[in-house]
Amino acid sequence: MSENTVSRINVRGVNFNNTTLDGTVDALLSGVREKKQTALYTPNSEIVQACIEDESLYDVINSAELIIPDGIGVVKAAKILGTPFGAGKIAGCEVGEALIKRLAETEYTVFLLGGKPGVAEQAAAKLTEKYPGIRFAGFHDGYFKKEGEENDAVIAQVNESGADVLFVCLGAPAQEKWIYANRAKLTSANALLGLGGSLDVYGGIVKRAPKIFITLGLEWFYRLICEPWRFKRMLKLPKFYFGTWKYKIAKKL
Numbered sequence: 135m136s137e138n139t140v141s142r143i144n145v146r147g148v149n150f151n152n153t154t155l156d157g158t159v160d161a162l163l164s165g166v167r168e169k170k171q172t173a174l175y176t177p178n179s180e181i182v183q184a185c186i187e188d189e190s191l192y193d194v195i196n197s198a199e200l201i202i203p204d205g206i207g208v209v210k211a212a213k214i215l216g217t218p219f220g221a222g223k224i225a226g227c228e229v230g231e232a233l234i235k236r237l238a239e240t241e242y243t244v245f246l247l248g249g250k251p252g253v254a255e256q257a258a259a260k261l262t263e264k265y266p267g268i269r270f271a272g273f274h275d276g277y278f279k280k281e282g283e284e285n286d287a288v289i290a291q292v293n294e295s296g297a298d299v300l301f302v303c304l305g306a307p308a309q310e311k312w313i314y315a316n317r318a319k320l321t322s323a324n325a326l327l328g329l330g331g332s333l334d335v336y337g338g339i340v341k342r343a344p345k346i347f348i349t350l351g352l353e354w355f356y357r358l359i360c361e362p363w364r365f366k367r368m369l370k371l372p373k374f375y376f377g378t379w380k381y382k383i384a385k386k387l
């Protein structure tokens with residue numbers, strides 16, 4: 135089997151799926167149809183580096199059925215390690231939108247969880263304009279206590295809504311930790327997607343980088359210009375990149 139057709143690619147301990155955007159959406163829809171709960175995480179190199187620095191995070195991240203590389207750093211690392219992805223970077227927000235497009239042709243419903251108050255509703259309004267058949271089961275902002283009574287009330291709201299699909303947009307790795315801790319209590323949703331700041335993008339609050347930045351693999355740079363407070367977080371990127379070369383040499387890969 136060639137490197138491009140293996141189903142999983144291990145990048146510094148994280149077991150990514152070697153798939154495509156369409157393959158990811160198909161797998162999520164199968165989970166919904168077959169009532170087989172499927173979680174999707176979309177780690178970038180910041181999150182893989184966070185796992186390297188706090189090994190307990192590996193169990194959380196590797197627990198998802200679908201793990202896709204949402205970052206040029208992960209894609210480059212896979213290449214450096216001699217196991218390149220067939221399709222390159224797959225953006226989580228594109229998977230979310232492609233899933234909404236497919237769900238709009240069905241009866242299945244979506245719950246949007248995350249973002250500042252009102253953002254989920256704003257995202258839903260914009261998505262409904264684009265995909266008129268889409269049905270939303272409910273909304274909740276992402277600023278609630280992630281344990282105890284308040285958390286239980288959010289889970290009850292999601293369950294009572296009967297949503298088939300749940301977008302969890304709390305930022306990484308908070309959303310992955312939340313899904314990991316609570317998925318057994320989520321009784322109606324069979325697709326659980328950790329999608330970071332996607333609701334801000336769908337709602338038009340945050341603009342994605344212009345295509346040229348995405349094509350050149352510089353989306354991270356565009357985000358840094360627009361949101362300079364990310365600088366400290368982004369220091370993980372060079373650490374991850376040079377660490378991967380060191381790892382390759384040490385492991386004689």
Ligand code: UDP
Nearest residue numbers: 248249250276277303304305306330331334
């Ligand atoms: N957020 C949230 N609850 C929190 C902290 C953050 O809902 O307690 C939301 C925030 O409003 C934003 C998203 O999580 O919409 C994080 O977006 P970002 O682009 O930083 O995601 P990341 O890069 O971490 O995937």
